[in-house]
Amino acid sequence: MSPALARVARGETGFTTYDPAFREVLGESPVLRLVADVDAHEGPVYVATEDALYFTSRPLLGQVHIKRLQLDGTRFPRAAGDVSVVPADTVAANGMTASADGALLVCEQGSMTRGARISWVQPSTGRTTALVTGWRGLPLSSPNDVVVHRDGSVWFTDPSYGWLQGFRPPPATGDFVYRFDPETGVTDVVDDSFDKPNGIAFSPDHRTLYVTDSGANQEPGSYHVDRPHHVVAFDLTPDGRHLANRRLLAVTTPGFPDGITVDAAGRVYVSSFSGVQVLSPEGDLLGQIDVPGAVNFTFGGPGRRVLFITNDTAVWAAVLETHGA
Numbered sequence: 001m002s003p004a005l006a007r008v009a010r011g012e013t014g015f016t017t018y019d020p021a022f023r024e025v026l027g028e029s030p031v032l033r034l035v036a037d038v039d040a041h042e043g044p045v046y047v048a049t050e051d052a053l054y055f056t057s058r059p060l061l062g063q064v065h066i067k068r069l070q071l072d073g074t075r076f077p078r079a080a081g082d083v084s085v086v087p088a089d090t091v092a093a094n095g096m097t098a099s100a101d102g103a104l105l106v107c108e109q110g111s112m113t114r115g116a117r118i119s120w121v122q123p124s125t126g127r128t129t130a131l132v133t134g135w136r137g138l139p140l141s142s143p144n145d146v147v148v149h150r151d152g153s154v155w156f157t158d159p160s161y162g163w164l165q166g167f168r169p170p171p172a173t174g175d176f177v178y179r180f181d182p183e184t185g186v187t188d189v190v191d192d193s194f195d196k197p198n199g200i201a202f203s204p205d206h207r208t209l210y211v212t213d214s215g216a217n218q219e220p221g222s223y224h225v226d227r228p229h230h231v232v233a234f235d236l237t238p239d240g241r242h243l244a245n246r247r248l249l250a251v252t253t254p255g256f257p258d259g260i261t262v263d264a265a266g267r268v269y270v271s272s273f274s275g276v277q278v279l280s281p282e283g284d285l286l287g288q289i290d291v292p293g294a295v296n297f298t299f300g301g302p303g304r305r306v307l308f309i310t311n312d313t314a315v316w317a318a319v320l321e322t323h324g325a
Contacts, residue, residue: 299324
């Protein structure tokens with residue numbers, strides 16, 4: 001599609017097409033709607049049994065809340081009264097995902113006085129239980145994003161942003177990607193090649209792992225173009241415990257990537273300064289959902305055809321033809 005046609009598509013629909021294959025994502029009548037004006041920052045998790053979206057708020061005076069947005073199918077926008085706070089004792093909560101029993105797995109970045117960890121949170125009660133607090137006796141830095149493999153193992157990224165942003169002590173380990181085995185209780189480093197590992201997601205068949213590297217962002221508000229701002233793909237070994245065949249999937253521009261997810265067809269959704277960029281499994285840019293400042297997103301809603309997007313000031317919904325993995 002020519003730049004002129006791309007501008008028309010953006011102005012009329014909120015979507016920008018770069019490849020005709022993007023039509024398979026959009027269908028004939030895609031919709032982009034504001035869901036709620038709220039300080040939705042990270043970790044969106046859709047819970048189908050509640051028709052609700054959970055997310056973590058923007059840090060305010062050092063405090064971060066886990067919030068719940070009650071939905072009603074695709075009836076948008078929602079009222080301010082549909083947003084509530086989960087009464088969980090977490091510290092600088094960031095990325096989240098759903099566990100098999102319906103609880104939330106939460107990346108707690110910690111503080112100067114309380115350690116970072118991966119925790120289990122029961123949203124109905126706020127009960128919080130530590131799952132991972134360190135690696136070989138060393139504390140975690142500031143876990144950012146987490147995902148669960150179909151074998152039950154928990155994979156998460158741990159960049160040193162807490163130290164760079166002034167709310168965590170100097171890191172005791174590197175900027176690693178970890179795997180936690182709930183059967184053995186053992187946490188292993190599965191990759192140490194990232195500058196700042198950030199978003200993490202599996203392909204639909206769980207044979208490929210995607211990780212975003214936001215190393216171009218160091219101190220708050222910075223953008224170092226000579227540092228990583230890309231998405232990396234790995235193959236999982238047959239035992240599902242190790243990574244192999246590291247390769248560049250795509251370089252993100254404008255800005256650096258943060259959140260990442262996939263749809264049922266294996267397409268990869270990555271945040272950028274201009275919106276959610278949609279890539280083919282080979283890394284070709286197909287199109288973009290035009291929500292500037294998009295941070296993270298998840299599929300949910302009826303048929304899992306709604307991509308809920310957080311961008312620090314609101315939750316947006318893109319109703320699509322495709323559906324989540």
